[in-house]
Amino acid sequence: MARITLRQLLDHAAEHSYGVPAFNINNMEQGLAIMEAADAVDAPVIIQASRGARAYANDIVLKHLIDALAEMYPHIPICMHQDHGNNEATCATAIQFGFTSVMMDGSLKADGKTPADYGYNVAVTRAVVDMAHWVGASVEGELGVLGSLETGMGEKEDGHGFEGKLGHDQLLTDPDQAVDFVKATQVDALAIAMGTSHGAYKFTRRPDGDVLAMHVIEEIHARLPNTHLVMHGSSSVPQDLQDVINQYGGEMPQTWGVPVEEIQRGIKHGVRKINIDTDNRMAMTGAIRKVLAEKPGEFDPRAYLKPAKAAMSAVCKQRFLEFGCEGWASKIKPLSTAAMAKRYAAGELEAKIGVSRQAAE
Ligand code: G3H
Ligand code: 13P
Numbered sequence: 001m002a003r004i005t006l007r008q009l010l011d012h013a014a015e016h017s018y019g020v021p022a023f024n025i026n027n028m029e030q031g032l033a034i035m036e037a038a039d040a041v042d043a044p045v046i047i048q049a050s051r052g053a054r055a056y057a058n059d060i061v062l063k064h065l066i067d068a069l070a071e072m073y074p075h076i077p078i079c080m081h082q083d084h085g086n087n088e089a090t091c092a093t094a095i096q097f098g099f100t101s102v103m104m105d106g107s108l109k110a111d112g113k114t115p116a117d118y119g120y121n122v123a124v125t126r127a128v129v130d131m132a133h134w135v136g137a138s139v140e141g142e143l144g145v146l147g148s149l150e151t152g153m154g155e156k157e158d159g160h161g162f163e164g165k166l167g168h169d170q171l172l173t174d175p176d177q178a179v180d181f182v183k184a185t186q187v188d189a190l191a192i193a194m195g196t197s198h199g200a201y202k203f204t205r206r207p208d209g210d211v212l213a214m215h216v217i218e219e220i221h222a223r224l225p226n227t228h229l230v231m232h233g234s235s236s237v238p239q240d241l242q243d244v245i246n247q248y249g250g251e252m253p254q255t256w257g258v259p260v261e262e263i264q265r266g267i268k269h270g271v272r273k274i275n276i277d278t279d280n281r282m283a284m285t286g287a288i289r290k291v292l293a294e295k296p297g298e299f300d301p302r303a304y305l306k307p308a309k310a311a312m313s314a315v316c317k318q319r320f321l322e323f324g325c326e327g328w329a330s331k332i333k334p335l336s337t338a339a340m341a342k343r344y345a346a347g348e349l350e351a352k353i354g355v356s357r358q359a360a361e
């Protein structure tokens with residue numbers, strides 16, 4: 001069974017210049033959709049569960065679901081990741097249930113709403129790093145608060161994220177502070193803020209550099225060439241998925257997401273993990289709406305969940321291909337978390353600041 005840590009997977013992605021989509025799941029259909037897509041193109045997988053997903057699906061169900069997916073697809077390395085952990089306990093219990101990686105999102109306080117100060121973020125992230133690395137699990141930290149550069153607002157749409165108005169100093173990760181943060185916390189991956197936000201309503205027009213500040217990624221990568229960067233809020237909100245939803249009775253106002261070309265530009269500058277949930281939600285919802293609109297007499301859930309799964313799988317496959325994951329799964333030999341713990345203890349995985357990737361190897 002091939003569970004992999006985020007650190008090992010992203011080290012491989014960096015070595016071979018690709019990025020890995022991290023797809024959120026809440027149920028069996030989504031898990032199967034991701035794995036069918038990964039299997040079709042031989043891509044390694046990051047599956048992530050938010051706190052909401054863990055509460056919805058139940059930790060025990062999720063644990064056995066991931067075990068089942070790993071058993072079905074033994075040749076595909078699967079990283080199971082906690083999305084937006086809010087405190088040490090959330091991260092510790094995720095690892096207890098078999099997650100090989102956690103995000104400690106210390107950009108917000110434990111309520112998941114209030115922007116935290118830098119000192120708090122460093123302290124809580126460092127505490128999680130110490131705990132996770134003892135057992136070989138990986139840690140993603142976040143510096144900067146996700147939210148819109150157009151409005152300064154966070155998003156309440158999916159129930160977390162700050163709820164007020166922020167300035168650009170908080171909405172854009174400071175590259176110098178990023179260096180200090182990685183040094184102080186020793187995170188394995190760093191999520192940064194540069195104008196993306198969760199959910200469907202990211203931009204009111206096709207984004208340009210004013211509202212999607214890709215140059216921030218380039219500046220951080222120049223200072224931290226060995227740090228794996230993470231883009232949250234990276235759904236592209238494709239027009240065709242908006243159209244299907246609206247064609248079959250939905251009411252989604254016109255909106256824009258993060259263009260795939262911008263993500264590909266990020267991948268050239270150190271982005272290794274790309275978080276996607278909304279696109280998959282939209283694909284499933286559009287497919288379900290279509291079945292229910294065309295066959296109002298239908299009441300077998302399989303009649304709409306099967307096309308929903310297929311629609312999500314198509315999105316996943318497309319992203320695997322666009323981010324360069326094709327063909328890598330079978331070439332990776334996953335290390336156990338116990339083996340990773342030894343590597344951390346030996347100091348092999350310490351953050352290398354300001355050294356080029358080639359020189360660091
Ligand atoms: O982080 C955002 C993901 O889309 C998860 O959202 O908290 O509604 O599960 P959720
Ligand atoms: P989207 O809402 O853009 O899919 O982002 C998901 C995400 O960042 C999960 O952490």
Ligand code: ZN
Pocket residue numbers: 084198232233275
């Ligand atoms: Zn996120």
